[in-house]
Amino acid sequence: MTLPRIAVDAMGGDEGVRVMIEGAALARRRHDRFKFLLVGDEERIKTALENHPNLRGASEILHATDVVSGDEKPTQALRRAKTTSMGLAINAVKTGAAGAAVSAGNTGALMAMSKLALRTMPGIDRPALSALLPTLGENDMVMLDLGANTECDARNLVQFAIMGAAYSRIVTGRDEPRVRLLNIGTEETKGTDELQMAAAQLKAAAKDLAMSFDGFVEADKINRGEVDVVVTDGFSGNIALKAVEGTARFVADLLRRSFASSLRSKFGFLVSRPATELLKHHLDPNNHNGAVFLGLNGVVVKSHGSANAVGVANAVAVTARLLEHNITERIVADLERLGGSHLRRTAKAAE
Amino acid sequence: MTLPRIAVDAMGGDEGVRVMIEGAALARRRHDRFKFLLVGDEERIKTALENHPNLRGASEILHATDVVSGDEKPTQALRRAKTTSMGLAINAVKTGAAGAAVSAGNTGALMAMSKLALRTMPGIDRPALSALLPTLGENDMVMLDLGANTECDARNLVQFAIMGAAYSRIVTGRDEPRVRLLNIGTEETKGTDELQMAAAQLKAAAKDLAMSFDGFVEADKINRGEVDVVVTDGFSGNIALKAVEGTARFVADLLRRSFASSLRSKFGFLVSRPATELLKHHLDPNNHNGAVFLGLNGVVVKSHGSANAVGVANAVAVTARLLEHNITERIVADLERLGGSHLRRTAKAAE
Known part of the structure; x- marks a missing residue:
């Protein structure tokens, strides 16, 4: 091809x-x-x-x-x-x-x-910045929005869920990706009204939307490999993403510092290099570079400003993968096939 | 005493x-x-x-x-x-x-x-949940609110900054703690209106408030040791805190897994135990347990539900430290001495 x-x-x-x-x-x-x-x-x-x-x-x-x-x-x-x-x-x-x-x-x-x-796809009000994050499971998870929309309503969040699920199907091969809304607790009463409304709508429509939706997820559970798509507004998503990146760097710095603190540790570091290399590979944001604006009539990928050549190559690989799997057409089809009637109901509920 | x-x-x-x-x-x-x-x-x-x-x-x-x-x-x-x-x-x-x-x-x-x-202190509308987080610098940093208030206005954020600075003075010994508002970028135009308003008010009043205020900080920079107080609403604060905790656990799990993946690594792990113990110490949330509700007429400390005995002992130690340094009286005094007139102006500006 x-x-x-x-x-x-x-x-x-x-x-x-x-x-x-x-x-x-x-x-x-x-x-x-x-x-x-x-x-x-x-x-x-x-x-x-x-x-x-x-x-x-x-x-x-x-x-x-x-x-x-x-x-x-x-x-x-x-x-x-x-x-x-x-x-x-x-x-x-x-x-x-x-x-x-x-x-x-x-x-x-x-x-x-x-x-x-x-322009945005028919049925989508706002594009969302979406990226893959590493997990302890077999597959990366999709998180969106990561900063394109500071404030989001329930309707936006439902649309993000549909787009994220389409992306996750490509990444995981799952027919019904496990979708969750990022929140500060898992009880139904937690979070803002918009989050609660989005949860109610996704719960009611999960079957039609070919996703497994089970409410909220907290930020300390997103990388356990139990969730495929984490949906959030751009403010919280950006905070979560950067907190993850910053902590990974923090830990890498601590590790370097602690290994350097004694000769014995230095020796241990050399012996255990394969392990620490694996860790470094997981922690280096260049290996997870490439965030896509989902919801547009075309694929646009953002590479991190500070990415090195490996990072840029990964962003190119993400782009190629999305092209290969016709992400745009797939989301449009999902929206038409599954989401069309639902989104109209959502729009009414949100008004 | x-x-x-x-x-x-x-x-x-x-x-x-x-x-x-x-x-x-x-x-x-x-x-x-x-x-x-x-x-x-x-x-x-x-x-x-x-x-x-x-x-x-x-x-x-x-x-x-x-x-x-x-x-x-x-x-x-x-x-x-x-x-x-x-x-x-x-x-x-x-x-x-x-x-x-x-x-x-x-x-x-x-x-x-x-x-x-x-009851809340005179001059404080809402208490905030506040905890110490580890940094690469000499001192822990204070972050608040961590989940007590899902949505906050500029006035709340300014009050949180004053309370966080009082806490940080006890922790760091600095006369003018470095205070920042958590945001998704450092440019003045980033984030919600409430954040921008809070930033403008803190900038204007930093001198009176005995803090060094330099605008916004992103979530990947909070643990570099360059900021003493990170102020945010309870939703974002909770997301950031849990993302940090979850990532630390994620890395610890990866490290364990990677060390277990080869005999050579296992040997390296044993040799470098002092280093990994240091890391474990930094990553274990029990070692940072104890979040305080600032802004009340009295000290109430929340220990994490899953904390072990070491965690509970640390929460008790946090409590004792706050008592010893009369945190409540110090915040009341700060508010009276520095914040009183300012907070009235703030209240007007926010209306």
Whole structure:
């Protein structure tokens, strides 16, 4: 099967062109059917490509004169959609010149530009930023929203659940992914009114929505491998995601510090390197890089601004996987087949 | 200096009397000036005390016929304040029979009962659940609210900041603790209106409030040792706290699993035990047990329901420290001296 090519915003991220190109090259070495549209300053991309002939052969360059900066307001960036690398990468998805776009740039701008260019799917009010997180179980779990929508109502949360379940089916192969709403307790009375309303609606419709819904989950239980999809508003989701990342880094730092604190420990560290390498692999956010805006008519993936080449390659792999499994078409079909009537009921209930 | 005695709700917690008494006994072994009022079923307390003559000599028993159950609604528990161990422990603080109360029971009930019996301090609208979290720096940081108030306005957040700073002064010895509001980005435009309003008010008043306030902090930066007080609403605070706890456990499980995966690793694990013990010490929530309801006319400390004896002893130690440093009087004084005029302005701004 031929894979549509992936547009890479080569200018985004803390490290810029070099890391984005290196990451794309790494992804290409792993999967030689990947093809790319590299968007950005042509000269700089060409220079970066000199070290990566394998990527050069699989890529076309789309020159962009301009770059969205990290601290730019989304409204400001929107006005420069036709000249910036980010804007042009998204536009390539709109025109069909690419099947998906990856950017490590300003998240707010990426969201605003994607929404304007690609529009939300029929039946979806707002796109949600969604990522895979490691668990103790066999599969990663899907969490959304991770920061695209600061405040969400019950209707948004129900839509996020449907989109998250579609993503999880691809990841886990489960027909009925186990979906939960993130809350500060599992009792029905816990949390905000919107959360309670969303829970009631999902409970009533779980069968139609081809998901297993069992109410709320607390933030200390999300990575036990017992939940496939964790649904939350963008504020709480972002707090939870970053708390997880920060704690993982905290622990890695402690581990390093404690291993360095004695000669005996140093020796132990060397002997047990395979174990600590496994741990490092699990804790390194680069190995879980690539968050997707679900709910748009097209696939747009956000790579972390501080990701290294391995991280960028993983974001590209996430993008390819979503393309391969036609995530967009699958969500649209789910919404039509399962969610259509339900969402109308939800809309009424929420009014 | 004599320390007022501490009322212990001996019936709360997943393990009940045995663990609470063992924990109190452990705390007493560490600090022989601690005195206790043990509240609960007299027979069972006496039986548990048989193994702990040191505690028995330092304790009085207050018999309670009834227990607040874990899944009981706060409104229901309130009606049984005069017969339950939790209610009587709190009442002992009110009457002065004890200087503070510790319970491992139902958090919602503990909050409701404490609020009704002890009332909030003048100048404080709502108490906040506050705990110490480990950091990479020299000192623990104070985080509040951790779940007492699902939704908070700017005025609540400003009051939490003042209370958290008072707690942090005791913990860190700093005259001007570094206070931040938890948010999903550090730019001024990030987060809800209430957060932005709270930030503006704290910025304007930081000097009067004897704190160093520098806006927002993201959840991945709270444990770097660069912040002393993290202020948030109870929903986000609870999510952040549990995400931290869950990730720490996740990592500990991974570490165990990876060390067990090869003989070489097993050997490495043994050799590096001092390092992994240090890590375990940092990750075990028992070592950070004891969350206090700040803002009440009296000290009430929540011990985690699943805490072991070491955890209970740590909650008792937190209680003793707060008593020793007169946390209640210090917050009242801060509010009067620094916050009084400011809080009135805040109240106006929030209207």
